[in-house]
Amino acid sequence: MSRRFALVLVVIGLLAGAITAPMLLDRARETPATSEAANARPAMWPHPKPTPTPTPSPGAPKNGEAWGWTQLTPRGTVIRWATTELPAGVCPTVNYTYQGMRTGHQMVFVSGPFGTQFPTTVCRLPVPDGATNAVVQSTTTNARIINPANLQLPLARWQAAGRPRPNSIVAIGDAGCEVRFTNPALDQNCSHDWPFQPLSINAAALSRPELVIEAGDYVYREQPQAANDATPGCDMQGQAADWDCLVKDFFRPAAALLGQAPFIFARGNHEVCTPGIGRGAEWFRYLHTVLFSNNQCFTYPDTPTQPVQINAGTLHFVLMDTSSATPGNDFVLDPQEVPLWRRAFDQVNALAANNPTQDYFLISHKPLWMVQAASSTTVTWTNPTLEKSISQTALTALAPNIRLVISGHEHLYQLLGFNSSRPPQLTVGSSGSELNTAPDDSKVLGKVVDNQPVRKSISQDVHGYLLLRDQGQWHLTFHDTSGSKLGPECTLSNGATKRLTCV
Known part of the structure; x- marks a missing residue:
């Protein structure tokens, strides 16, 4: 090979590199970075490429x-x-x-x-x-x-203020107005007894969150025509999964919070793919972390439903899709489902290993440890299948830097603390839908779930939201729809033992 020819090859290589580097950079921007969990989690799907869109014609009439x-x-x-x-x-x-x-x-x-x-x-x-x-x-x-x-x-x-993470987070869940297929006598009066809109207004104005977590279940109008506030587009059977019902049950009442802070959206069991009762296609069109069209819908373990990490500075969230977990009965162990959800929790732990010295919150619509009812001798727990799945992971527990679990699904507020390496479970399914009766907390204390006794139990069957404040330690308070604090304020200790002190 002549020296001149070799020089030509070098120049060609440099030019190719100059062209390829931006292409690779663009591709990297369009495809999520793989994590150390890549061996446990399939690669995510490619992001849609930007395409030009038309602009409005000058003088065109406003509409929509x-x-x-x-x-x-x-x-x-x-x-x-x-x-x-x-x-x-x-x-x-x-x-x-x-x-x-x-x-x-x-x-x-x-x-x-x-x-x-x-x-x-x-x-x-x-x-x-x-x-x-x-x-x-x-x-x-x-x-x-x-x-x-x-x-x-x-x-x-928080980024504009030069802070490493949000210092105020509001969590809500199960906020829609409940109009059922069965037991219409239990339907809410959507015009007078549905508190989601005032909750949103007061939470935005008084708590001023920098981030909002919505724990799932957005539309509860199973029979839109039976709601006493029915309006065109959300007033006929078969429209429950339509855009107009999503606006009516979520976007319009949530407007104050939507204008206040960015959201993280979890997927609930009302957003499953089951025809006729699920709103999965709606979820993937508007609220999923990556948007789809043409009525596409996915169920775990399909790739779009794998656990993913969402960063808010040095605070990280693992968003876990438990919408399809235990569809038959949340209160009975299903051994056949355990291997499936064990794999999911292994993925969760692998994601938390990406930043082992920083805080992670796990968001799962269905609670991992939650008490529906308690007596002097027995407790009704939900969800034993998910609980069993965690105990069978490689770590036999959640990763130590997962500080909190935030869920919805059960229509009340409940905080369970174990004062151990297990993170507290916060259930916030209390933001609008018909409420369940809270258990007697005095009968929950000391009861054992997966070999650990409950050390703190605070339950409220009152509509409201959770406020988390970062003051070097996380402070947790429950607020009613007026924005007033209800019950004690709890502080979560730093360190390996996640101890709650409530006053």
Whole structure:
């Protein structure tokens, strides 16, 4: 090989590298980074590529309604947009400030209308850490009504303040108005006895969270036509899984919180794929960490339902899809399901090993340890199948840096603490739906679940939300729908022993 020819090859190689590097960087941005858990968790699916979308015609009449909100996802902060405006396919521009520069960014088209069930254009926009002041450009949308009305979309305030993690988190769950297929005598009066909207307003104004966790189960209108606040689009049998019912049961009453802070959304058992009763396709179109279209729906262990890690600075969340766990009976051990969920908890622990010195919260719609009822001699626990699955993992427990478990599903508030390496279980299924009767806490203390006695039990059958505050240690309080603190304030100790002190 001549020296001149070798030099040519070197130049060609350098040019190829210059071209390939950006391509690889773009690909890395579109595909989630693999973690140390890669051997336990299948690689995630590719992200949709950005595609240009049309802009509104000047002078076009305003029509339809748009909803914008912010989510934390495994890929970081993402602004979401769903609009019924016509013409369909238009994605607006969002202005935000980043590294001292204020620029506009057109959102990326994800999906268009799907019949009458989903009459929406859905768009997304990833936002870099440290960005501030995200505002929708009103001239880039035809929507007549825009939510939030001030066009401002909340971003991560802790990053702008130079703090390592959020210092205030609100957790809610099971918030919709309950209108049942069976026992209509137990239906809620959605016009007068459904407290989710005032809860949202007061939690946003008084607790001012920097992050909101929604523990799942969004729409409870199994018979929309039977609700006493039925409106067109959510007033006929068969519309329970339609966009209008999601707006009515979640987006509209949650508007104050959606305008206050980014959300993390868990999937509940009302969002399963079962035809006729599940809203799984709706979940994957609007609320999942990565959005799908064409009525796609997945069930664990399908790849899109694997546990994922979501970061809020140095605070990390593992989002675990337990929507399909123990569909027959939450209170009976199902040995056939144990290997499936053991694998899921091994994945959870592998994710927590990514940052072993930092705090993780596990979010699972179905509680891992929870008391439905208690007497002097016996306790009714939920969920023994998930509990057994944890005990059969490689660690025989949850990873030591998982500090809390946050769940919903059971319609009450309950805190269970073990004063051991096991994390406290917080159940927050109390934000709107018909409530269950809380157990007698005095009869729960000392009862043993999976070889550990309960040392703290605080239960409330009152509508409300959980507030977590970071003051060097995590402080936990339950608040009713007016925003008033109800019951003691508990402090979670740092260190290997997760001790709760409540006053």
